Amino acid sequence: MKISTKGRYGLEAIVDLAIHSSEGRVNLKSIAERCEMSEAYILQIFLVLRRAGIVDSIRGAQGGYVLSRDPSQITVGDILTVLEGPLAPVPCIAEKSKRAKTTCNRFDNCTARNFWESVMNTLSEVANSITIEDLVKCYNSSFSQSIDLEYYI
Template structure:
């Protein structure tokens, strides 16, 4: 399974909102500028996240988006499934023998286990920890 830009940028949006949780709404423009992404593309991604109840929109001059729940209560799996659809590593065919199907299902379940147990709070913590370990290597 390969996560497309929809899933990756969707996680970026949600991580930005999670890092500002409790501080009020955040505009997509500020997220796009900070992460050097297309604001227009982020607008396309925020609609399904809002429809799924993961974010709320706030109207007005100082409006934007906020998480609908605490960052501890939203998993990467929820976000990825909203934007990418069900988790699947292969499309099964009649030619797949039981042993191969078993392997594909184990891989799918392992991926699901990781993304379903990783919350936005976890991702922000990993991001904060990684900021201290940035090294520049020259070859």
């Protein structure tokens, strides 16, 4: 029952992009350095996110990535759903698993499936309630706190 590395790192890279977007487009190399990830890995993640319309890429020497919407309009749920698929704790409730309907004769009338669906809904509700802007705000406040701390020392 774990969020994969792809989901965790993808979310981190998007928050980093949002923090640094005020300076214009952001190149993957700088995200990779700050987040201590390989550039190739972030590229794979961003290709998926671009296809899903969460980031835009700008080509050229000054190229890089920008968020395609305001950070307040992108939720953690949007990112995780693109990178992880539905937050389904069992295969038979993932939206694409129409196959489960034919392989499991209990599909439409299963107590356990109904329970797992409520787990998925709970996880999705939490993820959909947090925006990238919320995480940027958290970062900004913890960053200014650490600067204050340095001044006090």
